[in-house]
Amino acid sequence: MQFSKSTDYALHALIHLGHAERCSNVGIKELSGSLGVSESYLSKIMSKLRQDGIVRAVPGVNGGYELARAADRITFLDVIQVMEGRQKLFECSNTNSRQHRLLAEEGTARRERDKERTGKNECLVEKVMEGAEQHLHQYLRERTIQSVLDEAFKRCSHEANKK
Amino acid sequence: MQFSKSTDYALHALIHLGHAERCSNVGIKELSGSLGVSESYLSKIMSKLRQDGIVRAVPGVNGGYELARAADRITFLDVIQVMEGRQKLFECSNTNSRQHRLLAEEGTARRERDKERTGKNECLVEKVMEGAEQHLHQYLRERTIQSVLDEAFKRCSHEANKK
DNA sequence: ATAACGTGGACCTACGGTGTCCATAATAAA
């Protein structure tokens, strides 16, 4: 239950791009140097980010990457879902166990009615887990690349103030 | 970024134990049959739960497992942390990159002062991630084995009512 | 004593995260 290093790298790369938005684009060399990750691997990550429309890439001389939209419209959730995939936090595996029939199918007829009425017939365990997932997602949706940048800037100016 | 199957099994096993609290203990055979998981593997999981004080085990004839404390004092978070380990959601890897120095160490002197004053000198990315983790944990702390049992019972009685 | 039952270690397998290398395509500059 941990985020992968790729997610780590992706976030840092995007922060770098956001920080250097003045100049149109940033090459893989600069990113690699800044993050301390090999160019080969980092390019894989950037490619993924591009395929999902988080960044734009221009090939050729003086090419590089730039954010595909404003930094305050790129949420942590976006990045995490691109890198980690969109699999659910909890995926029930044994729906044909005796246990399952006890918990989620007492009175099959009733379940069917429920399904028709409410449209969803989740089991109780899944309900808890999906709730957890929703909470997590909501939180991550509220944090953007820009918000990190802002806070870093605040720290910085605060520092300058003191001098 | 998914919970492992072991966590799934552990939750179901505990629900089974909670459901059958009347009789003192439940053997691995019954659990295995109920969940549809091999006895060998399930016993590993139960063993882990025992080492962390979630269940008690009695060896010998007519032995088995029972909850070590009331079902409403066993939270989802407890179970998940036992099975998944207590690793943080996000573990920074490249603290010696140029990027890091930019984000988390502008004015090292100031950082040091911060450290002394507040006791924590997290970087901004970690701060976001730890916030997410706290939210998730809080949610999972509020759900217990008992709460699932209760809801299942409610469904059941509701069903009986209708007849 | 013996049969039932949990424990823990050794071991296996498959898959995915991490990472490298290279051939190719696209583009700007010369």
Added chain:
DNA sequence: TTTATTATGGACACCGTAGGTCCACGTTAT
């Protein structure tokens, strides 16, 4: 046009770990 630069995508290697099996051992009731 040629060349140097840069991103792209596929192939591949490595390795840790989730998932699972097996077995020898200790414990307990009958």
